Amino acid sequence: MDDDFQDLEAELGRLRPAVPNPRLLLRIGQELAPRRRAGRGWLWAPVAAAAALAAAAVLWPRWAVPPAREAPVLRPAAAPALRPVAVRDVLVGSRDEGYVVLADGWPAHRLREAHLDTIVWRDPRSAASLQWSVPREEIRIVPVNFQ
Amino acid sequence: MEEFSENESWKDWFHHHGPKLLLCARQWTVSMADAEDVVQEAFVRFWRRQRGLSGEPLALLLTSVRRAGLDIARRRMRRAAREAGALGEEPGGGSLFEPLPEGDDRRAAIESALGRLPSEQREVLALKIWGDLTFAQIAHQLGIPANTAASRYRYALAALRHELTGADCHG
Numbered sequence: 001m002d003d004d005f006q007d008l009e010a011e012l013g014r015l016r017p018a019v020p021n022p023r024l025l026l027r028i029g030q031e032l033a034p035r036r037r038a039g040r041g042w043l044w045a046p047v048a049a050a051a052a053l054a055a056a057a058v059l060w061p062r063w064a065v066p067p068a069r070e071a072p073v074l075r076p077a078a079a080p081a082l083r084p085v086a087v088r089d090v091l092v093g094s095r096d097e098g099y100v101v102l103a104d105g106w107p108a109h110r111l112r113e114a115h116l117d118t119i120v121w122r123d124p125r126s127a128a129s130l131q132w133s134v135p136r137e138e139i140r141i142v143p144v145n146f147q
Numbered sequence: 148m149e150e151f152s153e154n155e156s157w158k159d160w161f162h163h164h165g166p167k168l169l170l171c172a173r174q175w176t177v178s179m180a181d182a183e184d185v186v187q188e189a190f191v192r193f194w195r196r197q198r199g200l201s202g203e204p205l206a207l208l209l210t211s212v213r214r215a216g217l218d219i220a221r222r223r224m225r226r227a228a229r230e231a232g233a234l235g236e237e238p239g240g241g242s243l244f245e246p247l248p249e250g251d252d253r254r255a256a257i258e259s260a261l262g263r264l265p266s267e268q269r270e271v272l273a274l275k276i277w278g279d280l281t282f283a284q285i286a287h288q289l290g291i292p293a294n295t296a297a298s299r300y301r302y303a304l305a306a307l308r309h310e311l312t313g314a315d316c317h318g
Contacts, residue, residue: 005304008311012276015254016245017166024169024183025161031191032157 030145033106082121082130090116092135100141111140157194164205165190170243170277171209174270175216179241185215206284209274213288260310268303271296 097110118133168190172182189211197207243261247254261269274280274288275296282300286293 005308008304008308009276012257015257017170017277018242018245020165020169020186021183024187027187028157028161028190031187032194
């Protein structure tokens with residue numbers, strides 16, 4: 001830039017932008033804090049159970065009828081090929097259990113939610129379907145937002 | 148411009164660059180509260196989704212800040228003016244710079260002179276001096292030729308010097 005402006009540029013460069021208000025840091029910290037959700041592991045429990053159930057349905061004929069050479073064995077024409085086609089999660093109810101203080105000192109709401117998870121399997125060849133519903137309780141810890 | 152370190156915490160990074168971001172955001176917003184909103188929105192988006200992108204982090208963030216700033220300015224200009232009038236606040240609200248050790252008069256004079264610059268000159272000046280961007284980067288940010296960015300910068304300096312010389316003569 002022009003030599004004429006060097007002094008002015010230097011003077012402007014010495015001005016330090018004002019430090020942001022601490023509330024801005026707090027707000028960003030809140031947004032960037034990981035969302036704490038207790039009980040998410042339960043989400044997989046019905047899925048795992050359902051998968052086990054489906055596997056059992058597929059393998060059942062083999063377990064139920066031991067291979068016997070003398071007696072005729074009734075077998076299905078083909079093993080069912082059930083595939084999960086729908087998963088529904090219905091929130092049945094929710095209760096606010098008040099405030100708790102997190103490990104970092106931040107206040108949070110403790111919410112207890114009752115869900116009903118339903119998983120549907122279908123065999124596209126035979127149109128046979130299997131529906132399985134299980135109640136699930138979830139406790140959510142939601143950091144308080146002061147905005 | 149320094150590289151972004153993967154291990155750096157957002158607080159360290161924000162401590163270093165937050166003031167520059169806020170100052171630049173202030174060029175595109177009608178109030179300090181809006182500038183803070185804009186910086187928050189842009190920074191959170193950057194930290195969550197964009198910090199792995201190639202390019203210089205500060206330039207990327209300034210692009211995001213500018214976009215959000217212009218959006219919010221358009222939405223809130225009328226409302227902010229109304230509120231400032233009702234509360235008797237200075238429309239800008241909040242000092243742009245840290246106080247100078249040798250006294251605050253000069254800082255106030257510069258800040259006031261900056262406020263009277265045309266916005267297209269002021270944004271170039273802020274991005275160059277306090278945003279540490281090159282003219283090429285500023286040109287990219289604003290969608291203008293680099294020569295235009297350099298011209299606006301020169302005009303801004305000339306106008307500032309004129310204003311400040313006048314202030315010295317009269318004050």
